[in-house]
Amino acid sequence: MKSLVQQLQTLFRRALIEILGDAGRDADPMIRAAGDERFGDYQSNVAMGLAKMLQTKPRDLAQRIVAALPQETNDLCEPMEIAGPGFINIRLRADRLAEMLEAVPPTTAPDRLGIEPGERPHKVVVDYSGPNIAKQMHVGHLRSTIIGDTIARMLEYVGHEVVRQNHIGDWGTQFGMLCAFLKDKMPEALSAPETVHLEDLEDFYRQASARDKEDPAFHEQARAEVVALHNHEPSTLRAWQYIVDESRRHYMPIYRRLGVSLTPADERGESFYAERLSEVVDEFRERFGTESPAARIVVRPDQGALCIFHLTAEGEPRFKNPEDQPLPMIIRKSDGAFLYATTDLAALRFRIRDLGARQVIYVTDARQALHFEMLFATAEAASWTTANDGVQLDHVTFGSILGEDRKPLKTRSGENIKLADLLDEAVRRAEQLIRAGEADETKRRGFNEEQIKDIAEAVGIGAVKYADLSQNRQSDYVFSWDKMLAMEGNTAPYMMYAYARIRSIYRKGAETIGEKRDGKIVLDESAERLLARQILRFPETIEAAVAGLKINLLTDYLYALGGVFMKFYESCPVLKADTPERKASRLRLCELTARTLRIGLDLLGILVVERM
C-alpha cells in the first residue's frame, strides 16, 4: 500500500504531465495535509506557483488541473473543490478509506501494516551511543543512544540495510593507567575475570587516576602499559580486555532496559582502528602533501603537528581560529600520537570501503558540529564520497538536556547523573503513580505486585525516552519528571493509556472478536472517519520522519492518533454499538489503532502494556 500522499501525488502528476508535457514529470504537485477540516483532507497548492510561469490565472489553472486528473481520481476522492487564490481541496471518499483499511493484512511479524519497503533501499551506517569504557553511562549518553537507535529502527522499517556502529571509547592513554591499576589491585581479574566484578567503574577509574598523580612509580608503570598495550603484550591485553568486558556488563543491561537494539556485535570501538591510523595518515600525506591548485586540502606539519588545512573554492582558508589564522584538522599530534580526528577518518574510510555504506549517519551532540564539518569536508576532498555510487554523510545533532534551572542537568553536587540512577528514579516515580491509583477506590485496577512492577518499568522508561524523542532534537530541552509522567499531553503514559483502553475493550469483548476480524469497516461518524484517516497517515509520517531524520514527526503523529482515538472512544461505543456490523467495524478500527500505536512505539523502542 502506498501512502495517501503518494497516491495523490501520482494522480496529480499525471494531470500536470497532461498540461505541461514532460516538464510535469518533475513538477511537485505540492500535496499537503489540509490545515482545516473545512478544506477537506489534503490540498494541492501547485496552481498558484505554476500560474505565474504559465501566465494564467491561478484559479483557471486549478480548474484545468482538476479537469486533467485521470478517471481513477474519482475512485479515491470526492469531487475537487477550488478555493481561495487557487487551492485545490481534496476530500477522500469514506468508502475508499474503509477499503484501504480493510485491505491491511492481518498481523504478521514484523508487523508492517501493509506498508511496502521503500523504493531505493541502501546500506546505511548509523553511529550512535559510543559510551566510554571504564566509566558509567550518564545522562550525556542518553540522547545519542535513544535517538540513534530510533533512527536505525526507522531506516530498517522502510527497508534500508542498517549497520549499527557503537564507536566505544576503548583506547587511549588512560588505558595504560587502568591496566597498571588492575594488574596491581585485582590480579585475580586476569586469571578468572568472570568471578570478579567492579561495583563501580567510575570509582575504579577515579582511584587509578588519583594514584597516577600521586605515585611516580605508578605513573611510570602506566606509561609502560600504554606501550605494552600497543604492542599487544598478552598480560596487558588481558587486563584491557577485562576492563572492556566489565564495562560491557555494565552498559548492556542499560541498553536492554532502555529497549536499545545495540548488541556487542555492533561494537567497533577506537581500538579497532588503532592499527589503521598510520595508514590513513600516510594516504593523506601522499595524496595531499604537496600543494595543488585543484585540491581543497593541503596536508603539512604545523607547530610540530601534522595538519589538514581546508581551502574554499577561491583558495581561502575554510576554517579559522580566533586569531584569524587557518584552523586545521590535526591528524597527528606533535608527540607523534594520533587523536580522535584520525580515528574518525579511519572509521569513515572503513565504513565506506569495507562496509560499503551509501550513507553514514553520526548521532552526536551539536557541539561536535565543527569537527564533523571538517571530517566531511576532508572525505569530500579525498573523493571518498564518490565510492559506492555516492556516499551521503549526515551529522544528526541534538541539544542538551537541561535541569529546571536551564543549566545542563547535573546532580546537586554538580556531577553527571548516572543513567542507571535516572532510570531507577523514573521507574520509582511511575510506581508511585500506580500505587496512588490503586489507593483510590474509584481508580483501582486491582494490580498485583508483579503487575505494578512491570507497568512501572514500562511507563517509567517509556516516559524518559518519549519525552526526549518527542522534542525537536535540535533544541535543548528541560527535563521534567512531572511532564514526562503526565497523562495529559504528548507523553508516553498518554499513548500507553490509549493502547491499554483498546486492549481492555478486547478483553471485555473477547468472545466476539475472532469471527469479526475481517468485517466491513463503515465510517459514518466523524470520529470514525478521522480515526481511519489518521491510521492511514502512518506511512507518509514515516516517510517524512526518515527523510528529515526527524523523530518528533513520529511522536506528533502518535499523539494525534491517540487524540483521535480518545475522541472516538468517547463518542462511539464499540462493544455496545447499535448493530453487529457497527460493532465489528469499530473493533477493527480499534485493532488497527492498537497495531499502529504499537508499531510506532516499537520504532521508539518503547513497550506497551495491556493494562495501566
Place this chain on the structure above:
RNA sequence: GCGCCCGUAGCUCAGCAGGAUAGAGCACCGGUUUCCUAAACCGGGGGUCACAGGUUCGAAUCCUGUCGGGCGCGCCA
C-alpha cells in the same frame, strides 16, 4: 572576532522543502461518569510568531541587518 543553533500564549514546547483564521500541554474559568479504563473527553479566555527591512499573489517559515540567549573555534573526545 568568526561559525553553528535558537528567540512562537504567563510557563514548557510543536509548526519552519512558504499557503487559507499560528497549534498542543500546563496553569486559569466552565461542563461531562447509571455507558467498553474519568490517569480520559468537551467548551472558554489568552499571540505585534524578538525587532527592522526585503523577496512573493501569499512569510512564523526564505534572504539581509539589528538586538537577546546557548554552543563551538590546534595538538581532549
